[in-house]
Amino acid sequence: MSKHTPIQSVQYRGDHLLLLDQHELPHKTDFVRIETTEQLWNAIHALQVRGAPAIGIAAAFGLSLWANQQKEESDLRTFVHQLKIQRNYLSSARPTAVNLCWALDRVVQSIQLAETVQDAIQLMEIEALTIQREDETTCQQIGEYALSLFQPGDRILTICNPGSIATARYGTALAAFYLAQERGVPLSVYACETRPLLQGSRLTTWELQQAGVDVTLITDNMAAHTIRIKNISAIIVGCDRIAANGDTANKIGTFGLALQAKALGIPFYVASPLSTIDLDTPTGECIPIEERHPEEVTHLAGKRIAPEGVRVYNPAFDVTPHEYISAIITEQGIIFGNYREKLAMVKNQMNLLIS
Numbered sequence: 159m160s161k162h163t164p165i166q167s168v169q170y171r172g173d174h175l176l177l178l179d180q181h182e183l184p185h186k187t188d189f190v191r192i193e194t195t196e197q198l199w200n201a202i203h204a205l206q207v208r209g210a211p212a213i214g215i216a217a218a219f220g221l222s223l224w225a226n227q228q229k230e231e232s233d234l235r236t237f238v239h240q241l242k243i244q245r246n247y248l249s250s251a252r253p254t255a256v257n258l259c260w261a262l263d264r265v266v267q268s269i270q271l272a273e274t275v276q277d278a279i280q281l282m283e284i285e286a287l288t289i290q291r292e293d294e295t296t297c298q299q300i301g302e303y304a305l306s307l308f309q310p311g312d313r314i315l316t317i318c319n320p321g322s323i324a325t326a327r328y329g330t331a332l333a334a335f336y337l338a339q340e341r342g343v344p345l346s347v348y349a350c351e352t353r354p355l356l357q358g359s360r361l362t363t364w365e366l367q368q369a370g371v372d373v374t375l376i377t378d379n380m381a382a383h384t385i386r387i388k389n390i391s392a393i394i395v396g397c398d399r400i401a402a403n404g405d406t407a408n409k410i411g412t413f414g415l416a417l418q419a420k421a422l423g424i425p426f427y428v429a430s431p432l433s434t435i436d437l438d439t440p441t442g443e444c445i446p447i448e449e450r451h452p453e454e455v456t457h458l459a460g461k462r463i464a465p466e467g468v469r470v471y472n473p474a475f476d477v478t479p480h481e482y483i484s485a486i487i488t489e490q491g492i493i494f495g496n497y498r499e500k501l502a503m504v505k506n507q508m509n510l511l512i513s
């Protein structure tokens with residue numbers, strides 16, 4: 159089987175960043191050019207770049223871009239002070255995905271041994287490039303573990319876009335499908351369209367189609383029926399933050415799918431890089447849930463579909479309590495239950511590796 163090379167959604171060019179404009183997909187594959195942290199903040203906030211790992215990668219490069227624009231002869235203390243302001247500014251672009259802060263903090267911490275601004279600039283660029291490179295390996299490992307849970311011929315349901323364009327490559331929850339495709343293992347994907355911004359119908363179907371993966375689109379309210387009628391064997395989703403007890407925030411609609419999985423007796427898997435596990439957030443109740451503009455609900459493709467003046471509630475994410483999660487699939491292995499203890503173990507090992 160031939161290996162498909164997907165488009166890389168975040169491309170660093172030293173003095174600018176190119177972001178695959180995820181607003182325009184699937185009709186156009188345009189890139190937005192980013193030169194300032196303000197432009198990047200807007201692109202993250204508007205979901206031109208999206209998906210927890212990808213926004214972390216983009217933000218890491220954003221700090222590096224900013225650093226490259228600073229004068230090398232300026233003093234290190236002032237540089238660090240300004241860097242922290244940029245870090246806080248970028249971290250405010252979206253609240254739920256912890257990868258954003260995680261990646262920004264890695265870049266800030268990377269300059270600990272710098273003696274000059276020049277050192278700091280170089281270290282920051284190296285760290286941002288490392289975060290992107292590591293994410294590709296991480297996703298591939300998650301894919302290997304996820305694949306071990308599936309049988310040839312399985313039909314698997316997913317939501318949102320936990321795919322290649324939401325990461326450095328392969329995706330988290332979609333990684334197994336890329337690996338299966340490369341190896342000729344037949345798997346079918348059922349993609350929920352993911353209202354209101356349609357990441358499932360616009361992005362997941364597009365990227366899987368490009369790779370030749372067998373994908374079928376359904377609307378979100380077709381999931382329970384489809385699980386029963388089409389013999390779906392499992393649900394696999396990505397995530398934006400996993401609390402210390404295993405409660406997991408992901409795209410709105412995910413919790414409903416977990417309830418359906420339990421009711422219909424199929425496993426519900428969460429694919430997560432360790433960077434998405436946040437031990438500082440004790441439970442799902444403490445995860446900040448982004449609420450977005452009402453127009454995302456009242457309008458479709460720029461056209462109003464709801465009456466003028468209607469009140470709207472538009473949470474972008476929901477939290478699936480840990481007891482509904484059959485397993486969390488990380489790059490270090492698969493965790494089946496007992497999440498509080500095992501997440502702490504696996505996460506602390508990672509901290510040892512990168513500190």
Ligand code: MRU
Binds near residue numbers: 395
């Ligand atoms: O609002 P989005 O499109 O950024 O939401 C993304 C998700 O919910 C994904 O499932 C999650 O970030 C995992 S991406 C590999």
